[in-house]
Amino acid sequence: MQQEISFVEIAVIGGGPAGLCAALEAANAGARVVLLDRQDRLGGQLIKQTHRFFGSRSHRASERGINIAAELTGQVTSHPLIEALTGATVFGFYEDGVLGVEQEGRVFYLKPSRVIVATGASEKTLAFPNNDLPGIYGAGAVQTLVNVYGILPGKRVLMVGAGNIGVIVTYQLLQAGMEVAAIVEAAPGIGAYWVHAAKVRRAGVPIYTSHTIKRAYGGREVEGAVIWQLDEQGQPVPGTEKDFAVDTICLSVGLSPLVELLAQAGCRLAYVPQLGGHVPLRDANLQTTVPGVYVAGDAAGVEEASAAMMEGALAGLHAACSLGYGRAGYEARRRELQHQLDSLRSGPVGEKIRTGLARVLAG
Incomplete structure (x- = not known):
């Protein structure tokens, strides 16, 4: 018996800081989003971060990760254009762009027009x-x-x-x-x-x-x-x-980007120690070498949660715009988010990240 496939506009895989911000940005632009996370609650690493962030206000300075997780989760679950599925593991990214998903013993399939992979990283x-x-x-x-x-x-x-x-x-x-x-x-x-x-x-x-x-x-x-x-x-x-x-x-000896689904999708990967290991090549819009597949957060290269949120928002904006949404204010919003991300990577602290990113930009 052939399994039924549901067509969706944008699928975001991973409900951590990058995935939450990607879903919100894409939905705020007008796209319909399905957010999938294998854990039983959204937030990813943020739900265990009790320390205060620092930096600028735009980088959530003086806020605790646990509070940021609660805020973003509330916005996602109440957004009319976002369907958030927890306990949902994406186990396959097939050659025709179909995603295989398991949730509470039920297997189903999605065919998104765009995919944002924000699967995070695993501990070394x-x-x-x-x-x-x-x-x-x-x-x-x-x-x-x-x-x-x-x-x-x-x-x-x-x-x-x-x-x-x-x-x-x-x-x-x-x-x-x-x-x-x-x-x-x-x-x-x-x-x-x-x-x-x-x-x-x-x-x-x-x-x-x-x-x-x-x-x-x-x-x-x-x-x-x-x-x-x-x-x-x-x-x-x-x-x-x-x-x-x-x-x-x-x-506490480092993290490795989780890129298995990107490899299944056929994305070109490169080993870049400065970014934590194997990561996908991508263009300035965070689109990988497979058209319609974007990457954000630690799956793109291990950084701080603040950078993951900015990168997720950029990926969501670009994915939505590629479908025709949010084009009126696209350039101003893109510049704003890119400026915030660049400021996080500035100075001697961000030199390692900048060196790694120079090796993975594919266009």
Whole structure:
């Protein structure tokens, strides 16, 4: 029996910061949008971000991610031109442009005129002896436990990684009542913004740069970890080991863009370390090498949530305009959003992102 296919104007895959803003921008221009997310609630990473954003007002400065998620979700679910489907996993992007979707055991198919892929990113892990012991988590998993469900993963934690996520999660764990033994960072300097790093240093948490984890140990679960120093070539230095008695090890060693659906769609991908891994080539309008397929957020390259929101809005605007919607105010709105995104990527902090983007612009 042939499955029925529903035709839609724009499908947005992923209900995180990029997907929410893409759906809203496209719908505000007049397009009909179906937003699909595999989780049971919208918001993506925003629902676990209890810290305040900083920057300008247009970048949601002084707002907390959890509040931004609630605001955007309310706008999406109340918008007459948006149908939001949660618990809906897009499992296939077929050669004829059809999307296969599973929701609560029901399988159905959509044929969108335009698709915006905003699937986000997954956590990277780290190889070391006993890295499969219970008590070893990714930083995102720890954020979900603590900030969404109010569950502490343990009593004393070693944080591996001193980027923004690692340092922010460290501070959130301190606020929740956990003891942080130390932060370990393989690079010679920390990657987090000083505004975040200063908070954990004032709390007395030591940060060991040019160090990495050597091994974890324990019987049925983590009981401790050994770290050691790295030389200028990134090689471990025997005799520099330090032992920490901890019941939790939290890994914050980066994110990888989730591009499986883009690969299924036939989009050309390139490996760009500055953007987190394999990402799709795209033009200035965020359209990939497959006409009608757009990308936004961490699936396009790992950045902050503020950049994901701006990029999502741009993708939604371009997709809607390509269908004939919102052309009257298109150029002014495009300039506004692009200016906000460019300002987020300006200066020394955004140099890595700008270098990576130069390698993926396809037209």
